[in-house]
Amino acid sequence: MNNIIKTILTITITLFLTASSHAQFGIQASLGSGNLIFSPINAGGESFTAFGLGGVYRASQNFQTGLNLQFGSNLSSLSIKIPLLGKFYLGDKFHFIAGLTPEILTGMDEVYESLGYKSFSANFTTGLGFDFNTDNKSGLQLTYDYGVNNIYEADSGLLGDFTGRLIGVAISYNYMF
Numbered sequence: 001m002n003n004i005i006k007t008i009l010t011i012t013i014t015l016f017l018t019a020s021s022h023a024q025f026g027i028q029a030s031l032g033s034g035n036l037i038f039s040p041i042n043a044g045g046e047s048f049t050a051f052g053l054g055g056v057y058r059a060s061q062n063f064q065t066g067l068n069l070q071f072g073s074n075l076s077s078l079s080i081k082i083p084l085l086g087k088f089y090l091g092d093k094f095h096f097i098a099g100l101t102p103e104i105l106t107g108m109d110e111v112y113e114s115l116g117y118k119s120f121s122a123n124f125t126t127g128l129g130f131d132f133n134t135d136n137k138s139g140l141q142l143t144y145d146y147g148v149n150n151i152y153e154a155d156s157g158l159l160g161d162f163t164g165r166l167i168g169v170a171i172s173y174n175y176m177f
Contacts, residue, residue, distance in 0.1 A: 008082055008102050024176040026056040028066060032170030038162050056174050062087050077107035083125060092134050097127040101145060118151045121166045141172045
């Protein structure tokens, strides 16, 4: 787990230090809703609402990363997201977003840990965005995260194994300097 976190942080810092003619730094605020879904059948799950603040770095017009701190989750009082997203423009202002977003649930409660919850989720992220101006200084993004890995696994006896993964939807406002 520590090696994964160190690798992700190293890649992110390297991308932040990369020199590019299009490199931009900015800020991001987001409001989202998520759910812990269980399979093979959805056994209730746990819904949560989160508010996020963070930094955004665009090494080029078509690549965006950053560091986003999310507050308010029931699963964790604080989670750290490091999105690695490709942006594919559908004109001057509209774009499609796709990529991977590692998420670390740093404030995981001891109760959740004792029940077998893990504090790392790798999420596939997809979405749409709209830039308010043609120089891409500010805009909105609507994203959907789907957890690729299970953050919960348990043997429930007669019903078989249960697994849980995170999913979520967020709307974000970006402003680039």
